[in-house]
Amino acid sequence: MVAESDPAPPVAVSHGPSRHIRLTSHSGAVGTPVIRWGAATAAERGPVIGTTITRAHRNVIGTHSGSYSVYRALAVAAGALSRDHRADLTNTAPTDVIGPYEQWSRPGAIVSLDPWGAMVAEAFATELAGGYDIRPTIAVTKAHVILPEIAEAIVKGRLHPDGRILLPSGAALVTKAAVEPVWYLPGVAARFGCSETELRRVLFEETGGMYPELVTRGDLEVFLPPIGGQTVYIFGAPRDLADPTVELTARVHDECNGSDVFGSDICTCRPYLTHAIEECILGAQRGGVGVVAYSRKEGRALGEVTKFLVYNARKRQDGGDTAEQYFARTECVAGVQDMRFQELMPDVLHWLGIRKIHRLVSMSNMKYDAITGAGIEVGERVNIPDELIPPDARVEIDAKMAAGYFTPGPVPDADELRIAKGRGLAQ
Numbered sequence: 001m002v003a004e005s006d007p008a009p010p011v012a013v014s015h016g017p018s019r020h021i022r023l024t025s026h027s028g029a030v031g032t033p034v035i036r037w038g039a040a041t042a043a044e045r046g047p048v049i050g051t052t053i054t055r056a057h058r059n060v061i062g063t064h065s066g067s068y069s070v071y072r073a074l075a076v077a078a079g080a081l082s083r084d085h086r087a088d089l090t091n092t093a094p095t096d097v098i099g100p101y102e103q104w105s106r107p108g109a110i111v112s113l114d115p116w117g118a119m120v121a122e123a124f125a126t127e128l129a130g131g132y133d134i135r136p137t138i139a140v141t142k143a144h145v146i147l148p149e150i151a152e153a154i155v156k157g158r159l160h161p162d163g164r165i166l167l168p169s170g171a172a173l174v175t176k177a178a179v180e181p182v183w184y185l186p187g188v189a190a191r192f193g194c195s196e197t198e199l200r201r202v203l204f205e206e207t208g209g210m211y212p213e214l215v216t217r218g219d220l221e222v223f224l225p226p227i228g229g230q231t232v233y234i235f236g237a238p239r240d241l242a243d244p245t246v247e248l249t250a251r252v253h254d255e256c257n258g259s260d261v262f263g264s265d266i267c268t269c270r271p272y273l274t275h276a277i278e279e280c281i282l283g284a285q286r287g288g289v290g291v292v293a294y295s296r297k298e299g300r301a302l303g304e305v306t307k308f309l310v311y312n313a314r315k316r317q318d319g320g321d322t323a324e325q326y327f328a329r330t331e332c333v334a335g336v337q338d339m340r341f342q343e344l345m346p347d348v349l350h351w352l353g354i355r356k357i358h359r360l361v362s363m364s365n366m367k368y369d370a371i372t373g374a375g376i377e378v379g380e381r382v383n384i385p386d387e388l389i390p391p392d393a394r395v396e397i398d399a400k401m402a403a404g405y406f407t408p409g410p411v412p413d414a415d416e417l418r419i420a421k422g423r424g425l426a427q
């Protein structure tokens with residue numbers, strides 16, 4: 001064993017012919033708070049501690065901030081950040097209290113985020129005062145969101161400023177929450193129907209051995225994965241989300257930087273997002289509440305490089321860009337059609353206490369199945385109006401409808417899918 005003060009990262013080292021593994025981290029160090037995942041109160045559950053300052057306090061695998069943990073390491077390496085820095089949480093408390101809700105302790109309901117993550121400073125004040133470096137994994141604040149599509153909807157008379165949800169300037173008032181991933185490994189394994197041992201082994205191997213504790217520390221059941229998290233935008237009162245008698249308009253949206261931010265017209269992501277925001281504002285103005293949960297799962301979680309490769313493959317294939325070949329081209333490059341795994345997505349809805357979505361703004365059968373499979377009732381499904389679909393995105397929409405995505409209109413047939421509708425690369 002290596003002493004706690006050893007600054008070296010944990011590594012599995014083989015020693016000659018015996019090939020025994022030397023562990024660099026202790027299990028069950030004295031004074032390490034225990035995590036009882038799914039416990040009914042924060043005190044019983046215990047704090048999630050991913051600090052790198054005092055190794056003996058750690059009760060998770062990985063570190064905080066998701067993918068940004070690597071930038072933190074760079075900042076330390078560059079000498080810009082002291083590795084002993086501790087967050088001063090003064091005045092950082094959530095602007096709105098979310099929960100606790102029954103779902104927080106319902107077995108298996110939440111496995112990919114820490115429902116107590118926003119309440120750290122309050123719930124674990126004693127531990128913080130006692131020297132434990134405990135960090136929030138959720139932050140809740142207020143914002144005004146200003147989108148040209150919403151301003152246009154006001155001009156066209158579809159939206160009306162009320163000074164409460166929507167200001168005359170076109171700004172919509174929201175409560176927003178940032179959520180980092182916190183995975184309870186036994187629960188994640190159960191969600192995907194594999195054994196925890198298998199999940200740990202594959203996570204270890206497919207990250208190039210980045211987290212040896214996945215295979216050496218079976219006692220650590222919580223993993224802070226180096227992936228993007230989620231942002232939740234709430235229109236109306238956050239507490240109303242948990243009241244099934246209040247009309248709830250919701251969209252769960254997966255990141256598409258090209259469309260969401262830059263307005264690229266090959267897909268319907270931004271039009272869908274802004275349409276959902278318009279529906280959320282309308283719902284909140286009717287006395288309901290709206291929510292958009294935005295997940296950092298760029299390009300169906302395949303990443304943007306893969307996504308752009310697929311765009312080229314689609315547009316250069318014989319016969320041009322057709323809906324018939326839409327999913328096949330993705331699979332040729334990525335090996336799968338989709339890597340978003342909506343199985344984990346409903347966790348954020350459970351965190352918000354949601355039991356019923358009256359209006360789900362989505363065509364995705366995968367999202368619908370995941371939400372209803374998690375025990376959340378879905379009323380009406382709201383699809384994107386035809387006039388909001390960019391011409392080049394017709395390929396995507398036709399392919400999705402033919403593949404079983406929800407549509408109130410006719411499903412395109414085989415002949416329809418073979419008609420090239422996508423623009424060429426030179427156009």
Ligand SMILES: [Zn+2]
Pocket residue numbers: 256259260267268269270
């Ligand atoms: Zn997109």
